[in-house]
Amino acid sequence: MIPFPPSAPTPTPFDPASLGVGHDQPRLLLVDDEPRLLLSLYELLQGRGYQLITATNGAEALAHLSKLRFDLVLLDLGLPDIGGHEVMDFINQKGIDADVIVVSGEVGIDAAIGALKRGAYDYLRKPYSREELLKTVGNALKARRLEQANERIAAQLENSEKMYRYLVDSSPDIIYTLNHEGRFTFINERAHQLLGYKRDELIGQHYSILVHEEDLERARYVFNERRVDERASRNVELRLKCHAGNAHDRTFNTTLMTISLNAIGMHVPDQEVRKLEFFGTYGVARDITDRKRAEEVISYQAYHDILTDLPNRILFKDRLGLAVIQAKRKQTELAVMFIDLDRFKLVNDTLGHVKGDELLQQVAGRLKECLRKGDTLARQGGDEFTIVLPELRERDDARAIADNFLESLHRPFDLDGHEVHISASIGIAIYPGHGESIDELLRHADIAMYQVKGQGKNGHAFYDPSMQEVSHQKIALxxxxxxxxxxxxxxxxxxxxxxxxxxxxxxxxxxxxxxxxxxxxxxxxxxxxxxxxxxxxxxxxxxxxxxxxxxxxxxxxxxxxxxxxxxxxxxxxxxxxxxxxxxxxxxxxxxxxxxxxxxxxxxxxxxxxxxxxxxxxxxxxxxxxxxxxxxxxxxxxxxxxxxxxxxxxxxxxxxxxxxxxxxxxxxxxxxxxxxxxxxxxxxxxxxxxxxxxxxxxxxxxxxxxxxxxxxxxxxxxxxxxxxxxxxxxxxxxxxxxxxxx
Known part of the structure; x- marks a missing residue:
């Protein structure tokens, strides 16, 4: 390094932090074996916002390049120890990220070609004008800044794409796009996890290969959704088919939105026409199979008795109401039975409620075996059951079924080694003779049942208006x-x-x-x-x-x-x-x-x-x-x-x-x-x-x-x-x- 006047800045010492990208001032390395020319170059660039470091030979230049990071090297080819081409070879071999402007007095074309082949940004021949040098240095640094900005943007885009693909493929929902023909152009990995189809099997295929046959008509409108505002399809439930051997059909809640292109049309005087051209559909399908199953279970439990799996009183009244409407239309009779188990409380008190529940389950099973197709057996609560027998040919049909109930209950019940004997009291009301409304029929069957209870239990009886007076007497009593x-x-x-x-x-x-x-x-x-x-x-x-x-x-x-x-x-x-x-x-x-x-x-x-x-x-x-x-x-x-x-x-x-x-x-x-x-x-x-x-x-x-x-x-x-x-x-x-x- 040549000695400079005291007023001249000395080369900046090595700073590890300066190795990072984005230091405030560009760092330039000036290399020339002529002290006078090197000083002139230094003074020309001084005070223009650059960090300047000088070297008088190739070895000194290589030492600086090994320690510090430079944005631009102004390099003389004719160095006494190591030539400029060799310095450029060193830069390329070491992967040093620095642009090179060759400043040389050689007039031969080979020197310039050699420099450009080695990646030199530009070649200036001595003597150069002041303006030419400054412009070349400025253009080189500007191009470098643009290149670095492009690299950062490219890296950000790459990271963003990786993150997007990770999020899309890690989504709990199926995310897909369709073209204007309804064929898949993209689908994430979730489709394979839920449906068993690989991406390659679906890309290019029509959406209908996934949709359950019964939902195709509704899917035709949903998958071809063209609206982009609040009217676009939201939360439409569809059933999608799984790959053979993968699982049962699953239910999806599909939210759709449309991708559109803006196109410029023909110009007419004082007006501009804008047209939306349909391009395809973007959709998110959420698996709601478990939720649907839970809803079905909740709905089932709302209308069925959990212990016996029989219809409860709500569902029973609904079916009785339908049976009454049908009997009125066809002008036929139906029977309503009210069954109360005899001595059930004794079983509960002696063997416990767990055994009592087992007994109720066995009773429900025996009663169901005695019913005809179309009859409804329900549990009202406790040890009480109700039955509707629609389309009776004659009252003896109801009497025969009641006899079958009593006979089936006469056989002993086995409760983990405990042999239990019970019977039942059965009251029967006939539509329309004993009542035309649901409440009337149930009340009169209940009254008939209590009549049997009062006469010794273990039997059945049809309702009679005289029982009403007995019931009133009991209430009064x-x-x-x-x-x-x-x-x-x-x-x-x-x-x-x-x-x-x-x-x-x-x-x-x-x-x-x-x-x-x-x-x-x-x-x-x-x-x-x-x-x-x-x-x-x-x-x-x-x-x-x-x-x-x-x-x-x-x-x-x-x-x-x-x-x-x-x-x-x-x-x-x-x-x-x-x-x-x-x-x-x-x-x-x-x-x-x-x-x-x-x-x-x-x-x-x-x-x-x-x-x-x-x-x-x-x-x-x-x-x-x-x-x-x-x-x-x-x-x-x-x-x-x-x-x-x-x-x-x-x-x-x-x-x-x-x-x-x-x-x-x-x-x-x-x-x-x-x-x-x-x-x-x-x-x-x-x-x-x-x-x-x-x-x-x-x-x-x-x-x-x-x-x-x-x-x-x-x-x-x-x-x-x-x-x-x-x-x-x-x-x-x-x-x-x-x-x-």
């Missing part, structure tokens, strides 16, 4: 029962229990009676079912506890404090969380010792929720109240429960006692219950004893405490107290008096 509590119309009757050996009264069972102002005395078998259905068992049980405690106050002077009263609790009352507090409060209020109370429960209470029942009964035991099981042997009890429950007494149900007709015969159920009581050390009472034969058989086999019409009928409190006095019951006799509602 339920309303009057609510007033009975307010008007103090309930009363306790007592049926004495006797020791069969001595004939003495040893206890009593209390039976609730309703002194109806119009009907007279009503037995509990008539009104307690209404109480259970209408939520009145809890207030009635509260009243019963108070009534018994008040009666006991009257017996203190007659029987003393050693009399034990047995109180029969309703399952609903036992399930209520505060029944224990209710009973303890009543005993405290009336001054009754807990040891005088024995609570009677049915054995089904013990097994529908045994752990809860044990907790509640143990509370009573801690309080001092004893426990008896009523109607023993009629439910689904397990002997294991007798060991777990704090039981003191079991009672033989009257249904077993009634079977005793010969004192010398063998009645295994009665003998088994007696043996259980004896083996567990429990007290034993037989209910419903009406004949001497029954009494002798029971006494001979070890059951000494009995009650029934053979001895006494139920009687009101004053009469019962007279009987106690007649038999000389005194305070020290330790008699047991059992009270049952």
């Amino acid at each position: 339920g309303q009057a029962l609510r007033r009975a509590l307010e008007n103090d119309e309930l009363e306790m009757y007592y049926q004495p229990q006797v020791d069969a050996a001595s004939g003495k009264i040893v206890g009593a069972e209390a039976l609730m009676r309703w002194n109806h102002p119009a009907r007279g005395v009503v037995s509990p078998g008539e009104f307690l079912p209404f109480a259970e259905e209408n939520g009145l068992m809890l207030p009635i049980s509260d009243w019963m506890i108070g009534a018994l405690c008040r009666d006991m106050l009257q017996w203190k002077g007659l029987c003393g404090s050693q009399v034990r009263l047995s109180l029969n609790l309703s399952p609903q009352y036992l399930d209520r969380g505060d029944f224990f507090e209710k009973m303890r409060g009543a005993l405290l209020r009336y001054g009754i010792a807990p040891g005088q109370i024995e609570v009677e429960i049915t054995e089904n209470i013990c097994i529908r929720n045994p752990q809860y029942a044990i907790e509640q009964l143990n509370k009573l035991g801690q309080l001092g109240v004893s426990v008896a099981i009523d109607d023993f042997g009629t439910g689904y009890s397990s002997l294991a429960y007798l060991h777990r429950f704090p039981v003191h007494t079991i009672k033989i149900d009257q249904s077993f006692v009634k079977e005793i007709h010969d004192e010398h015969d063998h009645y295994p159920v009665v003998l088994a219950i007696i043996s259980i009581a004896r083996g567990l050390g429990l007290n034993l009472i037989a209910e419903g004893v009406e004949t001497e034969i029954q009494a002798r058989y029971l006494r001979a086999n070890g059951c000494l405490t009995m009650q029934g019409y053979l001895y006494y009928r139920p009687m009101p409190l004053p009469r019962f107290m007279d009987v106690l006095q007649e038999h000389g019951v005194q305070s020290g006799d330790h008699n047991v008096i059992a009270f049952q509602a």
Whole structure:
């Protein structure tokens, strides 16, 4: 490098950051072995916004080119050590991004050709004019800036295209374009993933090869969409076919827009005509197959019972309405049946709701097997089913189907080893004789069903207008029962229990009676079912506890404090969380010792929720109240429960006692219950004893405490107290008096 005057700038030192593209000032390398010419060139370019670095020979130039990045090299060919052509060869071999302007004094054409072959931007011959040099340098740098800008734009376009293709191919939707003939010109990779077709199989093919045959007419308008404004097709649902062996047909929600070209038309005076020429269609197809399936499931579940897969009441009413319209048009009859399962609640309480659901599913299957084609079986809810039988030829057809239902339900049901027997009560209403509207037919079939329930269940009956009056009477009875509590119309009757050996009264069972102002005395078998259905068992049980405690106050002077009263609790009352507090409060209020109370429960209470029942009964035991099981042997009890429950007494149900007709015969159920009581050390009472034969058989086999019409009928409190006095019951006799509602 030649020495320059102090005022001349020195070459810029090596700066790694200067290697980047886009430094503010272009960097120029000036190479010439003539100091005077090099200085002149330097001064000519100085102050024009360039970074200037000089070299006096080829080696020095190569050193600078190896360290720094240059935009332009002004190169003399005739260097003393390494020629200018060799410097250019170095630049090309190393891939150095720098333009070269050759400044040479050689006049031969070969030197210029050699320089241009090596990629020189231009060739200036010494001596050159000032303007020529500046113009050439300016043009070279301008061309370089344009080239670099083009390279950046090209790189951006390439990256943009890569990103676009990535986004298009990664889209969850099928993206495609069609030409004006409806043939695919582009389709993304999603089509292969969803439909199984490769791009090459679809490009050039008509869109119709993908469209389901039933949707072709609608697709003809959608795939040829020509509008570009808000009227363009949006969210049109089409089904597209999948490649053979790939999957089932899928449903697509297709959004379309049109690509149009603007064309310039002929000019007319003072007007310009613009024309849109249809070019093709751009579309996005979204797979909504899963959504459609979910919608179908939701729609199905809205009209079907989830447990049995039968139509629900909404769909049933719709089909019944259509059947009524058709029957009216054809002037034919149809039948509506209302089916209620008998003893289903017992299965739910004893085996649990899971087994109850299994039973309902099996029942639904059996009922469907009895139907004709075109009949509709639906589940109304719980254990209730409804059926519509359209186009009846005669009423005997409905009767025959009802008989088939009862026969199919007569066979036992297997619930994981539990053999269950149930029956059904079926009410039948005929259109148009029993009603012409949906609600009338269902209501009258329901009334007929309750008529069957009231007559012993397990049967069917056609609606009759007289049943309406019975139904109204039942409603009136339920309303009057609510007033009975307010008007103090309930009363306790007592049926004495006797020791069969001595004939003495040893206890009593209390039976609730309703002194109806119009009907007279009503037995509990008539009104307690209404109480259970209408939520009145809890207030009635509260009243019963108070009534018994008040009666006991009257017996203190007659029987003393050693009399034990047995109180029969309703399952609903036992399930209520505060029944224990209710009973303890009543005993405290009336001054009754807990040891005088024995609570009677049915054995089904013990097994529908045994752990809860044990907790509640143990509370009573801690309080001092004893426990008896009523109607023993009629439910689904397990002997294991007798060991777990704090039981003191079991009672033989009257249904077993009634079977005793010969004192010398063998009645295994009665003998088994007696043996259980004896083996567990429990007290034993037989209910419903009406004949001497029954009494002798029971006494001979070890059951000494009995009650029934053979001895006494139920009687009101004053009469019962007279009987106690007649038999000389005194305070020290330790008699047991059992009270049952």
